[in-house]
Amino acid sequence: MTPDQFLTFAQVLPEPMLLITSTGEILAVNQSATKLFSKTSKALIGQYLSEFVTDSPEKVTDYLKACAQSRQMILGAFTIHQAQEEGIACRSQGGVVQPRSPQSPAIILLRLEKRKKNEFVVxxxxxxxxxxxxxxxxxxxxxxxxxxxxxxxxxxxxxxxxxxxxxxxxxxxxxxxxxxxxxxxxxxxxxxxxxxxxxxxxxxxxxxxxxxxxxxxxxxxxxxxxxxxxxxxxxxxxxxxxxxxxxxxxxxxxxxxxxxxxxSRLDEAKFKLVKIHEGLEATLMILQSRLKPSAEYSGIEVIKEYDELPLIYCSPGQLNQVFMNILNNAIDALEEAERLRSLAASPELKQNYPSRIWICTEKLNDCYIAIRIKDNGNGIPSQIHHQIFNPFFTTKPVGQGTGLGLSISYQIIESHNGRINMISDPSWGTEFSIELPIVEESDLEY
Incomplete structure (x- = not known):
């Protein structure tokens, strides 16, 4: 992040914020920070944080190093020096926005929060x-x-x-x-x-x-x-x-x-033994508002047929993303099918075709489990079956889909040593099947 980019967003924020290197040099400050330090931005930029606080330079250096080496926001505390008054006690939150490189030190975003002595008033x-x-x-x-x-x-x-x-x-x-x-x-x-x-x-x-x-x-x-x-x-x-x-x-x-x-494989999620059904239920809970009846759609019935499954060694966050992508696509397909029926058919015909999603799980054998998600929408044209897992491929209007959902899902299942397939027909809808390996706990390396 450059100082100009920092100022573009930081100036509208009420909290005092600084862009600072891991060595303590101040690169940029927002207006709230200048008020807190009682100095102009020119007086602060290019100087070192240790010059404006009563804390020791070692404490400042150690804190900034901790911020530069962590992916989390690091809490700290400083006291800002005042010429004729008692110093201002502040809580700090620091996080790295640009890692260290051979040419330059790490750049840290520092947020300050003024601590008042009398926080409760009559x-x-x-x-x-x-x-x-x-x-x-x-x-x-x-x-x-x-x-x-x-x-x-x-x-x-x-x-x-x-x-x-x-x-x-x-x-x-x-x-x-x-x-x-x-x-x-x-x-x-x-x-x-x-x-x-x-x-x-x-x-x-x-x-x-x-x-x-x-x-x-x-x-x-x-x-x-x-x-x-x-x-x-x-x-x-x-x-x-x-x-x-x-x-x-x-x-x-x-x-x-x-x-x-x-x-782009920037995040590496942790793998652990999880219950697949918990991930499916959590995803359905998030999508509950889309499944309920609304002014435009009659609602979607979810039919669950869960088999007894062993714990699966996987990244639960990534797997939930796969469930979310597939279920979202199924809901989109059912809403589009209902919209087309409402244009071409009577209300009676609409009632005879309720929108449904089936979620089935089963243990195939000692090596694999299967998760099947099916909808009774209008299906996917056979001529594009081979394209659905391609990056950026989407049948949705511009602005309604990135074309990355199924491509990401394919990559996630492959990274789990699993398989994902799709079958579809206009007469009954679309079904996605996911197969994941069963890993014995004794085979895991902790």
């Missing part, structure tokens, strides 16, 4: 600022929504880039996808993480309002007027809906990034 000293606080949070949500729009535009550019890769016969695909996923992952991490803080702030403010209403059931006319002006009841409901919609949007982008990272 209720009646704070109640007059409630409306201002709520308005401030609303402004934050607007800024985050604008950042989401920027990310949507970035995703459109990403899709165009993927088409170019396919035209070039996927030359250098791994490097390209890895770079794009990394660039998207950084800003979406900021947005997704700050949504949690925004939700917490909202909950805290809501609790404070309710507590005040309990303790002071007869507010003054000024407070009643302020509540009426800001439509407090509507505000409480609307902010929650806004947060939820933004959460869904950021989660969708994160899922696309995750698919890209898996496709």
């Amino acid at each position: 209720l009646n000293q704070k109640i007059h600022a409630l409306s201002k606080e709520i308005q401030q949070r609303q402004r934050i949500q607007v800024e985050l929504a604008q950042s989401n729009e920027t990310l949507k535009y970035t995703l459109i550019k990403l899709q165009n880039a993927l088409e170019a890769v396919q035209t070039e016969k996927m030359s250098g695909l791994g490097q390209l996808v890895a770079g794009i996923a990394h660039e998207i992952n950084n800003p979406i991490s900021f947005i997704h993480g700050n949504l949690a803080y925004a939700s917490e702030y909202y909950d805290d403010l809501l609790k404070l309002i309710h507590l005040y209403q309990q303790e002071y059931p007869q507010p003054t006319p000024k407070i009643e007027q302020a509540i009426g002006n800001i439509e407090l009841d509507f505000l409480q409901e609307d902010i929650q809906k806004l947060l939820q919609s933004m959460q869904m949007g950021s989660q969708r982008i994160a899922e696309i990034v995750k698919s890209l990272r898996n496709f």
Whole structure:
């Protein structure tokens, strides 16, 4: 991440943030950080963090080294030096955004959180600022929504880039996808993480309002007027809906990034012995909203025929992704089939063709288990059967599919020494079958 890229996203965030090398040199700061340090960005950039804190240089160096060597956010604490006042105590969270190379040290993103001595204040000293606080949070949500729009535009550019890769016969695909996923992952991490803080702030403010209403059931006319002006009841409901919609949007982008990272083999998941049925049930739970009846579709019935299975040595996260991809495709196919029937048939005919998904598991022999997922949609045309596992191949409209789902699923099953196949016919639908090896626990190397 370059300083310019950092500033593009960090300037809209309320938390003090620094881009810093593992040696302590400050590369970039956002506006909140300059306020915290009481210095201009020019006075900070190019200097070393140890010059502005009361902690020893050794402590600063050790902390930054720990951040550079870990894939997780590392917690720490610093006290910022003040000329004529007591130092400002801060909690820090640091994570590497660019690993060390032979030419340059690692680059770390450092988030600071100011710690106040008196974090709890008397209720009646704070109640007059409630409306201002709520308005401030609303402004934050607007800024985050604008950042989401920027990310949507970035995703459109990403899709165009993927088409170019396919035209070039996927030359250098791994490097390209890895770079794009990394660039998207950084800003979406900021947005997704700050949504949690925004939700917490909202909950805290809501609790404070309710507590005040309990303790002071007869507010003054000024407070009643302020509540009426800001439509407090509507505000409480609307902010929650806004947060939820933004959460869904950021989660969708994160899922696309995750698919890209898996496709380019950036993530290596841990293998362990798991119950396959638990993964299937968890996936169905996530998809529950798509399976229920809605205004447009009559709902999908899921028929489960589970055999008794042994524990399977696999990466549960990757296997769940395979289940998710196949089930999502089955739901899409059933919704499209119902839409076509509604255009060409009577309601009676529609009722005679309920949408169904069958999930069957069985132990084939002492060496393999099988998982079969079948739908009664319109099937897949025979002329494209040989293409369904190809990267970027999709029959969905532009913007509704990346064409990576089944390709990633194929790679995952192959990495488990398993097999995945598909059979389809317009007369009865489509069935995917997955076969996974049975590994005895005594054969595992821990």
